[in-house]
Amino acid sequence: MRTASHALKKGMTDISENYLNCGSREMTQLLSDVRLPQFYRVKQKFDGSHMTDEMIVSVLKGELREVLIVRKRAGNPGLCGMRIAVTAGSRGVANIALILKTIVSFLKENGAVPFIIPAMGSHGGATAEGQKNLLAGYGITEKSMGCPIESSMDVKKIGKTADGRDVFIDRMAAEADGIIVVGRIKPHTAFRGPYQSGLMKMMAIGLGKQYGASVCHAEGFQRMGYNVRTFGSAVIKHANILCGVGIVENAFDETRKIRVLPKEDIERVEPELLKEAAQHMPRILWPSCDVLIVDEIGKNFSGDGMDPNVTGSFATPYADGGIRAERICLLDLSPETHGNGMGTGMASVITRRIFDQLDVNTMYINAMTCKNLNGSRIPCVMINDKEAIQFCLKTCVQADRHRPKILRICNSQFVEYLWVSEALIEELPETAEIISGPSPLPFDAEGNLTDRLPRQRGQRFQ
Template identity: 60%
Template sequence: MRERPLVADLVKDTFVPKMFRVRQKFPRPRIDPADIPDIIRSLLSEEKFASRVKPGMRIAITAGSRGVANVALTTKCIADFVKSRGAHPFIVPAMGSHGGATAEGQREILAGYGIVEEYVGCPIISSMEVKKIGVNDEGGDVYIDKNAAEADGIILGCRVKPHTAFRGPYESGLMKMMAIGLGKQYGAEVCHAEGFKNMAKNVPLFGRCILKNAPILFGVPTIENAFDETCKIVAVAAEDIDAVEPELLKEAFSYMPRILVDSCDVLIVDQIGKNFSGDGMDPNITGTFCTPYATGGIDAQRVAVLDLSPETHGNGIGLGYSSATTKRVFDQLDLASMYPNAITCTVLGGVRIPIVMESDKETIQVCIKSCNEIDKSNPRVVRIPNSLHLEHIMLSESYLEEAKNNPQMEIESELEYLPFDEDGNLW
């Protein structure tokens, strides 16, 4: 590869500024995981919910593909309650086209989160087969997981959270778990067919049809705080989902973390992955939205992605919204796991491959060098570990006075240059 030395030479003199570490302060309401079994047992013991689970019933419990806090524990607790009522629970992966749109791939995703039969104490039935359960108010056919459709009841386990590609009263949560999660590859594709411009309409359109025609009993959604910790668990009866979920979404928005500076020249993201966000890096944090139908996050002129998380198993979706990445990331990419999700949701930008540089240093340097109308001698650089864990981040020297005057920031280190090794990689 004769071009590589030339490319490296183009950026080798680009200045990378000194950085300092800060702790960002966010409200932290939190449920101790040790209390979760008692909380779920208490919620579901209310007559409104307990009366719906009758002896002998086969009940499907949904589990999604997101890195939800305590997801294995909450799923187990729901299954334990079902068994305590004399019914027979089983887990269904409810994740649309994720896991390479295969039954085994979806089972593997659940296993990665600790949702295995030995732990949850009931079968996991993973299949991509779907069954038509009705027609929505616009005349469209609605399909869901066949095993769930044929169960005596369905309990929705999920998290309520702002979506990464659209805005509406129902984003990531109960309605979407039904409309897209339970829809598997086929249902997800149908729901996405009109694009994210219409997703705020289609999620409740399909969700309401499922509520009407499938044996949904209730949901047990969670909300997380800014530290990726469970801070609220509720039980919502099927007939109340339509009215209750929008209020839960507003509460989830209030707990979202953020980068406490509004803009930067270069945002460095140490890792992206499906365990951090369905988009690899949550655009509600990074500003790297895949559609014009949602906004927010930091305003960054360039984004550098340095690595993939081990948990994402090579799925580098979201990488396409970065400006440059490392050869290390490129070598890990599993295109077979990336493409089905992108094709299904009809947004291809996230699986494009940006500029690939040999090292962390070169990746950062090419981002700084290619910025327009900035102070190259004092660039504004922000470094985050990922888009989910934002308590401790790094800022460049240009932010020092701003950080000193921000009561939500605590400076934790002196100014220092990033510690690159002899190969130009951070250690």
């Protein structure tokens, strides 16, 4: 498969090279009349309530003690000697290394034998090594965690769903004495329901590895809400789930809340945490624009590369929200996504920089598993940042060419700071303030932006 993938990528590269050699001058000339406006640097204001590292450790250990020891003390021998699997997903969850290390530490302090398992469906190229490498990128290694990381794509049947379908989960998790499911709870990018991204989905899809993920996706996203609930409930019933650790983040990609839920409370409490997560997730305060520029996308920000709950770039008709943009322009892939350009298909234009980094093999395995090809398509490719933005604006049919409405964000996970064109400043929300401007976007001689928007809280404009 890798050989075929490389041959496909080479063919696409040849096409791109042909354009660069023969068509770039013509394109540059055609775009020469597109004048980009002046921009303001703007700060959006969100509720920044969050947990410090010390609070995370204290709260997490306290709730684990309450759920796993105090509540089960009567007639329960405790955790001593139990082999316990702790799940780790593929998303860039805030403080995930600290959270997992704290859980592992608690288990070891109470005599258990913990190990970490990747619970990420088909991500990481659907290979054990690829999934372990993804975790290493988040600082989750055997050395840093102080326990083994058992990565395998083998699954084991544990029972049936209420409607009679077989349920498979990671073999080593199925054979452990207990499982602690860890996951961030937030709105999903492709479907709606009482359970979206969170603990139920981690059990239904993450623990199911590539096989389980494919089965759960088989009926498409129109049935995903039902399948997540049905398979998740079956895992709770048939697997040795000890508890779930639900994580809610704020608009700054910081840990807002951690709840340790006994297995019998997961189905009841998760929908409440989902509502809270939706209220505090990042968003663009403007309702619409002509062109939305996104500096970087990647699987560490969203399963769809850029969270459509922010960008409005949904790959299915089963969810909606976010800003309404006539064109979306993508400039780069994040280093953490390792070439998985899922989400490029929901853009209007990408840069040659993105194209050159694409690992289409990983992308297409991801698309094949989720049964949705929209996010893995390759849109128009422009030679540099400037022409990518100009091409988007040139092809807008609703924009005022003299006063275009353009927004630029770093990524969909961090939108506190952004560039806002002059026409949109007239619509400045009350919960946003101008930092500086107006000034032009800074391009170098190659037509690429020389600045970078802040990627996380605490950073400032360069």
